[in-house]
Amino acid sequence: MGNRGHSGQGLESAPCHTGWNLEGKQIMPLWGGVEAGGTKIVCAVGTGPDDLRADVRIPTKTPDETIGRIVQFFRRYQENEPLASVGIATFGPVDSDPNSPSFGHVTTTPKPGWAHTDIAGIIQRELGMPVGFDTDVNAAALAEHQWGAARGIDSFVYLTVGTGIGGAAMVARTLIHGLSHPEMGHIRIPHDRAVDPFAGSCPFHGDCLEGLASGPALEARWGQDANTLPVDHPAWLLEAEYLALGLVNLLYVVFPQRFIIGGGIMQQPNLFPLVRRRVQELLNGYLQAPVILNQIDDFIVPPDLGNRAGVLGAILLAQQAASREKNSPSSTGSRT
Amino acid sequence: MGNRGHSGQGLESAPCHTGWNLEGKQIMPLWGGVEAGGTKIVCAVGTGPDDLRADVRIPTKTPDETIGRIVQFFRRYQENEPLASVGIATFGPVDSDPNSPSFGHVTTTPKPGWAHTDIAGIIQRELGMPVGFDTDVNAAALAEHQWGAARGIDSFVYLTVGTGIGGAAMVARTLIHGLSHPEMGHIRIPHDRAVDPFAGSCPFHGDCLEGLASGPALEARWGQDANTLPVDHPAWLLEAEYLALGLVNLLYVVFPQRFIIGGGIMQQPNLFPLVRRRVQELLNGYLQAPVILNQIDDFIVPPDLGNRAGVLGAILLAQQAASREKNSPSSTGSRT
Numbered sequence: 286m287g288n289r290g291h292s293g294q295g296l297e298s299a300p301c302h303t304g305w306n307l308e309g310k311q312i313m314p315l316w317g318g319v320e321a322g323g324t325k326i327v328c329a330v331g332t333g334p335d336d337l338r339a340d341v342r343i344p345t346k347t348p349d350e351t352i353g354r355i356v357q358f359f360r361r362y363q364e365n366e367p368l369a370s371v372g373i374a375t376f377g378p379v380d381s382d383p384n385s386p387s388f389g390h391v392t393t394t395p396k397p398g399w400a401h402t403d404i405a406g407i408i409q410r411e412l413g414m415p416v417g418f419d420t421d422v423n424a425a426a427l428a429e430h431q432w433g434a435a436r437g438i439d440s441f442v443y444l445t446v447g448t449g450i451g452g453a454a455m456v457a458r459t460l461i462h463g464l465s466h467p468e469m470g471h472i473r474i475p476h477d478r479a480v481d482p483f484a485g486s487c488p489f490h491g492d493c494l495e496g497l498a499s500g501p502a503l504e505a506r507w508g509q510d511a512n513t514l515p516v517d518h519p520a521w522l523l524e525a526e527y528l529a530l531g532l533v534n535l536l537y538v539v540f541p542q543r544f545i546i547g548g549g550i551m552q553q554p555n556l557f558p559l560v561r562r563r564v565q566e567l568l569n570g571y572l573q574a575p576v577i578l579n580q581i582d583d584f585i586v587p588p589d590l591g592n593r594a595g596v597l598g599a600i601l602l603a604q605q606a607a608s609r610e611k612n613s614p615s616s617t618g619s620r621t
Numbered sequence: 622m623g624n625r626g627h628s629g630q631g632l633e634s635a636p637c638h639t640g641w642n643l644e645g646k647q648i649m650p651l652w653g654g655v656e657a658g659g660t661k662i663v664c665a666v667g668t669g670p671d672d673l674r675a676d677v678r679i680p681t682k683t684p685d686e687t688i689g690r691i692v693q694f695f696r697r698y699q700e701n702e703p704l705a706s707v708g709i710a711t712f713g714p715v716d717s718d719p720n721s722p723s724f725g726h727v728t729t730t731p732k733p734g735w736a737h738t739d740i741a742g743i744i745q746r747e748l749g750m751p752v753g754f755d756t757d758v759n760a761a762a763l764a765e766h767q768w769g770a771a772r773g774i775d776s777f778v779y780l781t782v783g784t785g786i787g788g789a790a791m792v793a794r795t796l797i798h799g800l801s802h803p804e805m806g807h808i809r810i811p812h813d814r815a816v817d818p819f820a821g822s823c824p825f826h827g828d829c830l831e832g833l834a835s836g837p838a839l840e841a842r843w844g845q846d847a848n849t850l851p852v853d854h855p856a857w858l859l860e861a862e863y864l865a866l867g868l869v870n871l872l873y874v875v876f877p878q879r880f881i882i883g884g885g886i887m888q889q890p891n892l893f894p895l896v897r898r899r900v901q902e903l904l905n906g907y908l909q910a911p912v913i914l915n916q917i918d919d920f921i922v923p924p925d926l927g928n929r930a931g932v933l934g935a936i937l938l939a940q941q942a943a944s945r946e947k948n949s950p951s952s953t954g955s956r957t
Contacts, residue, residue: 378909393909440799454874457795463776463876464910471907472870475809475828489907492811534808538790538874540799571807571825573714573729574800 314369314607317359318599320421321375321404323396323448326351327596328358330368334432334590334597348402356411370610372417372602373405374424374595377451381419381466389418415610417602420466424598425547425588426453427460431601433589434545441541443588444469446528447548450495454539461539470495474530481506481523498527500550516555524550525559532560532585533567542576547588561585650705650943653695654935656757657711657740659732659784662687664694665932666704670768676932684738692747706946708753708938709741710760710931713787717755717802725754751946753938756802760934761883761924762789763796767937769925770881777877779924780805782864783884786831790875797875806831810866817842817859834863836886852891860886861895868896868921869903878912883924897921 313332320327322345329340339362343354359371378394380387389405409416419427426435426443435441435455444452452469454461461467471493476485483506485492486499496502503511507520514520532544551557561581568577576584588594649668656663658681665676675698679690695707714730716723725741745752755763762771762779771777771791780788788805790797797803807829812821819842821828822835832838839847843856850856868880887893897917904913912920924930 440797452874456792456797456799459793459795461776461792461875463792464878464912465876465908467876468873468908471873473811473866473903475811489905490903530809534870535874537804537807538788538871539797540801540803542800567809567826569825572801572804576800 315366316600316603316607317362317368317371318596318603319355319371319373319375319408320424320595320599321345321351321373322421322595323376326355328355329596329600330359330362330366331600333600334593337593337596340596345396347398348404352402352404352407352411356408359412368412368414368603370415370417370603370607371408371412372424372599372604372606373408374419374421374599374602375404377420377422377466378468379418379420379466381423381462382464389416415603415606417599417604417606419460419598419602420451420453421595421598422451423453423460423462423466424602425590425594426455426545426598427601428590428594428597429545429588430455430458432597433594434586435543438542440539441543441545442469442532442535442539443545443547444531444535445548446498446500446546446550448500450499450531450548452535454535454541456539469531469535470499472531472534474527474534494527494531498524498531498550503550511550511553514553516553521553521555521559524553525556525563528556528560529563529567532564536564536568536572540572543583544585545588546585547591547594551587557585557587651702652936652939652943653698653704653707654932654939655691655707655709655711655744656760656931656935657681657709658757658931659712662691663932664691665936666695666698666702667936669936670926670929670933673929673932681732683734684740688738688740688743688747692744695748704748704750704939706751706753706939706943707744707748708755708760708935708940708942709744710755710757710935710938711740713756713758713802714804715754715756715802717759717798718800725752751939751942753935753940753942755796755934755938756787756789757931757934758787759789759796759798759802760938761926761930762791762881762934763937764926764930764933765881765924766791766794768933769930770922771879774878776875777879777881778805778868778871778875779881779883780867780871781884782834782836782882782886784836786835786867786884788871790871790877792875805867805871806835808867808870810863810870830863830867834860834867834886839886847886847889850889852889857889857891857895860889861892861899864892864896865899865903868900872900872904872908876908879919880921881924882921883927883930887923893921893923 318329324345326343326345329337331337341358345351378392380390380392391399391402394400405416405418429435439458440456442454450470452467473493476492485496486502486505487493487496500511651666654665660681662679662681665673667673677694681687714728716726716728727735727738730736741752741754765771775794776792778790786806788803809829812828821832822838822841823829823832836847
């Protein structure tokens with residue numbers, strides 16, 4: 286059917302989202318991305334890591350003020366170039382189930398004013414274009430898969446260790462979305478109180494992984510900001526122990542081809558080698574995969590995209606939303 | 622293309638694997654299933670739970686003797702009715718990666734004589750038909766999804782708690798296969814040695830979930846077979862604690878729509894209610910999913926297919942293998 290010449294069907298069989306302008310030149314579509322964090326929001330326009338045409342940082346204030354500024358940024362951009370869609374990668378927890386009535390909402394966050402905010406719905410109505418939506422961690426994992434440390438891989442786990450611990454996992458090239466997005470930071474691990482009497486900092490679970498190994502947990506345990514702890518401080522051996530216990534648990538469930546670990550805490554230069562060695566020790570030869578036994582430096586790796594992963598993932602969410610819109614029987618404006 | 626009448630193409634567009642015999646009657650294809658356990662092997666022929674036409678139990682002896690008897694069972698059956706393919710659901714660990722040179726092998730099992738046995742390859746060569754292959758736990762999960770407690774659900778976790786603890790997870794209707802199949806029994810959980818000084822029974826990890834909560838762990842801790850422990854024995858409260866810690870960890874990673882838990886230990890009548898309550902307590906309100914908060918009896922459930930799940934899953938593996946064979950450009954005899 287694609288060979289019937291210059292009919293309408295010929296146009297439809299062209300690559301997804303590509304159009305022609307009035308002079309007959311091909312127009313590449315542009316997407317908008319929003320990475321919404323607890324303290325700041327990054328908005329950008331582009332098509333990928335080598336083509337981010339505009340970006341802006343907005344402090345995270347009230348939902349009204351903040352979402353207003355996001356909408357304003359994209360409206361102004363559209364005065365020059367049209368956007369096909371926008372993707373939102375946000376702090377959670379969120380409702381990312383497209384079949385749920387509260388899809389696109391931030392749900393039970395303790396962040397003042399933001400609980401139950403319909404961030405995707407408001408932006409979709411204000412801009413009148415398809416809006417993609419997921420957690421910041423899922424979006425960053427998508428971007429690492431498309432352009433970064435997980436290129437060409439079918440299954441991987443992406444973890445971020447910073448003010449919290451978040452995780453995403455791709456299985457058979459699909460991100461895990463069950464009843465909701467994963468909350469990997471809250472898994473429970475062994476905690477020997479004789480070695481580490483710290484009770485943990487998680488308000489829900491005390492000594493879950495996040496409660497033992499996030500930045501705030503390190504600060505509460507050692508009485509100083511994690512960034513100021515020297516390289517030879519015993520904090521890092523304990524941190525490697527907890528992270529390795531977390532990785533091993535994820536390994537036994539997902540058995541990914543690779544772990545990508547980002548976040549501020551992982552900037553500590555000795556932490557990757559310590560975690561890798563401890564993972565091998567904890568497995569104790571049970572898993573005979575060569576990549577774990579002999580190439581662990583390729584198995585547990587830092588991200589490639591650094592702090593741009595979130596907003597690049599948001600741009601991928603925008604692409605997905607435009608794709609769904611194009612393939613859906615109903616027309617513009619729907620949020621899925 | 623399916624409406625062109627009685628041409629060859631018309632036959633090819635009929636439902637997969639259905640054929641016509643010489644009198645023009647439709648023949649439903651038949652599949653063989655092998656569930657290989659550590660002590661016995663079940664072979665069956667059929668199309669589903671309401672149509673198991675023949676089955677046999679074979680003790681698990683040496684690979685030569687045992688595989689010989691499996692091949693003999695299917696050869697004899699084929700003297701009357703042809704089989705389209707055979708599926709093998711086996712104890713592990715196995716290599717279930719179709720792209721691996723050792724696909725279809727049992728790998729590092731401590732079972733005498735069975736390590737590195739090419740069970741799928743031998744059966745495929747002897748019977749000359751497509752052979753499907755996966756772990757017993759993955760196969761049982763497939764069967765529960767097709768015919769049992771996970772019908773109509775996109776994501777679930779299937780656990781079996783008996784002589785070992787094994788687990789499978791389906792995400793977006795696809796079983797998790799990463800570098801290899803999951804080994805969920807070996808996740809690490811908190812273990813308070815002041816409450817339970819038992820060191821754990823896992824030869825690799827001591828007090829992993831399997832080392833604390835499998836049948837042999839119960840027997841070693843309490844000095845008697847788990848089946849003989851009375852309903853009000855403190856063993857069951859501790860067992861519920863460990864299983865709930867395991868479920869909560871799986872929940873935070875996979876966030877499934879349902880947990881299905883089978884195996885001999887789960888026959889203890891009070892165990893399901895104890896586990897359900899403890900899961901809710903451990904989550905402590907962090908996950909606001911109504912099914913967890915209000916319908917936990919529908920969230921953590923026993924299997925529907927009982928001890929037939931493994932062999933029924935093997936029949937599904939056979940169907941998949943026949944499907945792949947039919948759709949592959951090469952012809953009969955390949956093992957994927």
